[in-house]
Amino acid sequence: MKFSIYRYNPDVDKKPYMQDYDVVLEDSDQMLLDALLRIKDLDDSLSLRKSCREGVCGSDSMNINGKNGLACITKLSDLEEPVVLRPMPGLPVIRDLIVDMTQFFENYNSVNPYLVNNDEPPETERLQSPEDRAKLDGLYECILCGACTTSCPSFWWNPDKFVGPAGLLQAYRFIVDSRDQALDDRLENLEAPDRLYRCHNIMNCVDVCPKKLNPSLAIARIKDLKIKEANHSKTLESKAPTKRQIAIKSLHD
Amino acid sequence: MLLSLLTKRYPGMRAWLTQRLTGLLMAIYSVVLLIRVLVLTPSSYDDWLAFSRPWWWRLATLIFWVSLSSHAWLGVRDVLKDYVPNVKIRMVLLKLVVLALWVYLVWITLLLCNL
Structure with a gap:
C-alpha cells in the first residue's frame, strides 16, 4: 500500500517534505495505525503519537487524505491511495506527525x-x-484529540483568541451540568468578541469528530443561553429600584 | 427585547445578534420584494417608479440598506481581521470599507428621498 507522509525534523531539515512509502501489509493490518507501525519498522525515524490504539486516548489524531481523524480507528480499506498523511493543521509541528498542542490545551483550560x-x-x-x-x-x-479544533479556520486565524470547538464543547458540558454553580461566570467568560462568536457554523468540527460529537450544536446552545441569561438579568435590572427611588424611599422613612 | 441586548456590555453578543437581526430584516424585505414584483409585474420605467414610490416601501428599502450596511460591515470586518495580519494595512482597508458603505448609504437615501 502506498503512503505519502509529511516529514520534518527541525534539527536536520531546513523545510518539511513529503516522503513516499510502499509497504507490504499483513492480513492483521486493518487500521491506519497498523500500517504506520509497519512503516515505522522500516524507517524508525518516523515520529508519531499513539497510545490506546482503540480511539479512546486521542493521541494519534492526524490529517488523513485531507481530513482530520484518528489513525487507530481509520480503516485502511476506506482510504484512497496514496494515503497522504500530514500533522493536524493550525498547530506548530514538533516533528513529522507530532504537533505542539499547548495552545489547544490553554484554550481548553481557559473555560475552567x-x-x-x-x-x-x-x-x-x-x-x-x-x-x-x-x-x-x-x-x-x-x-x-484536537481533530475538530485544528480543522476550524476560525481557530487557524485566531488560535489565541477563539476557544475552538473542543474547548467550547467542554464549556457547554459544564454549563448544562446540574451540579455546577458557576453558570454566570462561565457565560461571562465567553463574552469577549473572539472567544465564542468567532464560530460561523461551517461545521468542519462535526464533520471530523471521531467520536461523532456535535460541537457546533453545543456552541449554538451557548449562544442561545447567553441571550436568555442577558434577557433575564435585564429584566431583574428593570425591576430593581433606581437610585432615585431608593433616595425617595429613604426620605419617607 | 432583543434590541436592549445590543449594548457595550455584551460586545460579542452585540455583533452576533446584529448580524442575525439584520439578516432577518433583509430576508423579510427580499420575500416581500419578490411577492410585489410577481404581483405588480412592473416592466416600464414608470411602472418601477410607481412600484418604488410608496412612502412605506421607501422606508422599508432604507431599513434594508441600513441592515445590509451593518451586516456587510460585521462580515467584512471579520474577514479582514482573519486574513490581513498587518494592522496598518488592515486599518486602511477597514476605513475604506466604512467609507464605501457610508457613501452607498447616503447615495441610496438621497435616491429614495428624490423619488
Missing part, C-alpha cells in the same frame, strides 16, 4: 473544565436526576 460547586460535599457523590444526567450525553465523550 471542572465542576464548580461551593456546597458542602456530600458523603457520597453529588447526585443527578436521570434527565439531568442525559444532558451530558454527546458532551462528556470528548477525548480532546
